[in-house]
Amino acid sequence: MRVAVIGAGISGLAAAWHIRRLSEAAGFRTDISVFEKSALPGGKIGTSKQEGYLLEAGPNGFLDGKKAALELASSLGLEGRLERADRSSARRYIYDGRRLMRLPEGPLKFMTSPVLSAAGKLRIMLEPLVPARKGGGDESVASFVRRRLGASALESLVAPMVSGIYAGDPERLSLGSAFPRMAELERDYGGLIRAMLKLRRGGAPTGTLTSFSGGMGTLTGALVSALGESVRTGRE
Numbered sequence: 001m002r003v004a005v006i007g008a009g010i011s012g013l014a015a016a017w018h019i020r021r022l023s024e025a026a027g028f029r030t031d032i033s034v035f036e037k038s039a040l041p042g043g044k045i046g047t048s049k050q051e052g053y054l055l056e057a058g059p060n061g062f063l064d065g066k067k068a069a070l071e072l073a074s075s076l077g078l079e080g081r082l083e084r085a086d087r088s089s090a091r092r093y094i095y096d097g098r099r100l101m102r103l104p105e106g107p108l109k110f111m112t113s114p115v116l117s118a119a120g121k122l123r124i125m126l127e128p129l130v131p132a133r134k135g136g137g138d139e140s141v142a143s144f145v146r147r148r149l150g151a152s153a154l155e156s157l158v159a160p161m162v163s164g165i166y167a168g169d170p171e172r173l174s175l176g177s178a179f180p181r182m183a184e185l186e187r188d189y190g191g192l193i194r195a196m197l198k199l200r201r202g203g204a205p206t207g208t209l210t211s212f213s214g215g216m217g218t219l220t221g222a223l224v225s226a227l228g229e230s231v232r233t234g235r236e
Helices: 010-026 067-075 107-112 118-125 141-148 150-165 180-187 190-201 216-228
Strands: 003-004 033-034 047-050 053-056 081-084 091-095 100-102 209-212 231-233
Touching: 003 010, 010 067, 010 216, 033 067, 033 209, 053 107, 053 209, 067 209, 091 150, 118 150, 141 150, 180 190, 216 231
Parallel strands: 003 033, 033 231
Antiparallel strands: 047 053, 081 209, 091 100
């Protein structure tokens, strides 16, 4: 059987690797070709070393609550290279074009943080007054945040976060697929702040940020090596 996979990002590489393993386990041969239009495989994932620092061009890890990622690493023999983030990783910063600003980690720090204007902070505090969305159907991450927290929170907080996690546009990302817990909190509790007060925690996914000793490029690099000549770059 001949199989073509379009794109050698993490999804394409993982799909090709999974297909190969399944076919081998079933006892039949597949001829897999992964076509990537750029010169390098890996998609949004890319790791480089500069002046003694390990730099990530895209995601800097994954949550170990996502068991599929751990299983993928295990199938490639990468268990010994897994590294969990230490507590300092909780310190997050946003660069607004002029300065690096630390994200507030609690309500009190949020009130004094320069990340949002006074109007932006007030809009977030009014979130409990926003009625829950009626009717079914999905909506974009941007639509949800703009509706519940305001445009300022979307631009200054959520859009950078979404870019760091998914390297995607919040206007086009599905809330139900990317952040299903957020949709559940609104549905079950009527809003995010109400849910946080009742649950004593937010809607963030669970797990510890995890990467590899050589960065996230270790994962895509191992997939490319395992697939060998099946990966064809520079092919539109």
